Amino acid sequence: MSTLVRRVLSATLLLALVVVSAAAAAGGARKDSGTAWLSANHMEGGLVVVSGDIKSKVLGRGALVYRVKATGDANGSIKVTSNSVTVYTPAGSLSGTGFATQTTDAAGNTMVTDGHITLNKGTGKLKGHSLTATFSGPLKDNVYTFTYQGTYR
Numbered sequence: 001m002s003t004l005v006r007r008v009l010s011a012t013l014l015l016a017l018v019v020v021s022a023a024a025a026a027g028g029a030r031k032d033s034g035t036a037w038l039s040a041n042h043m044e045g046g047l048v049v050v051s052g053d054i055k056s057k058v059l060g061r062g063a064l065v066y067r068v069k070a071t072g073d074a075n076g077s078i079k080v081t082s083n084s085v086t087v088y089t090p091a092g093s094l095s096g097t098g099f100a101t102q103t104t105d106a107a108g109n110t111m112v113t114d115g116h117i118t119l120n121k122g123t124g125k126l127k128g129h130s131l132t133a134t135f136s137g138p139l140k141d142n143v144y145t146f147t148y149q150g151t152y153r
Contacts, residue, residue: 028153029151029152029153030058030151030152030153031149031150031151031152032056032057032058032059032131032133032148032149032150032151032152033056033057033147033148033149033150034054034055034056034057034059034147034148035054035055035145035146035147035148036052036053036054036055036064036135036144036145036146036148037052037053037054037143037144037145037146038050038051038052038064038143038144038146039051039052039142039143039144040142044067046069047067047068047069048067048068048069048070049065049066049067050065050066050067050068050144051063051064051065051066052064052143052144054087058131058152059087059089059091059094059126059131059152060089060090060091061089062087062088062089062090063087063088064085064086064087064088065085065086065088066082066084066085066086066098067082067083067084068080068081068082069081069082070102076103076104077101077102077103078101078102078103079099079101080099080100080101080102080112081097081098081099082097082098082099083097084097085097085098085117085119086119087119087131089126091124091125091126092122092123092124092125092126092127093122093123093124093126094119094120094121094122094126094129094130094131095119095121095122096117096118096119096120096121096130097117097118098115098116098117098118099115099116100112100113100114100115100116100135100136101113101114101115102139109138110138110139111136111137111138111139112135112136112137112138112139112144112146113136114134114136115134115135115136115146115148116132116133116134116135117131117132117133117135117148117150118130118131118132119131119132120132129152129153130152130153131150131151131152131153132150132151133148133149133150133151134148134149134150135147135148135149
């Protein structure tokens, strides 16, 4: 193989790598789903501190901590909002906000529905990344089990 052919092949390979890397960076959105197991820990400053662990298809295993404010409505539902949601993983953390609705039926079964999180502040290897997801799930034996689906960028 001549030197000129090697140079052309090397330049072509380098260009292909640059194009693939740029495409991955520009369109790096990936579907994510997983499960979070959480429990309320204590009250602090009028907020409930909740924590637990998470298993994500994209992020792997990690820990989750958030502080929620709960307000009731006339229908017996509780609107839960958080300005402080953080997922910690070995690669770094993602933090942001979230909200959901919690209801309890006549039999005492508690369910969380219409949950949304937007985690858009990353640290470590997650800096510049985000996760936007919806979630729902029951409360059983003082443990919330949320399944979620979203988009990781």
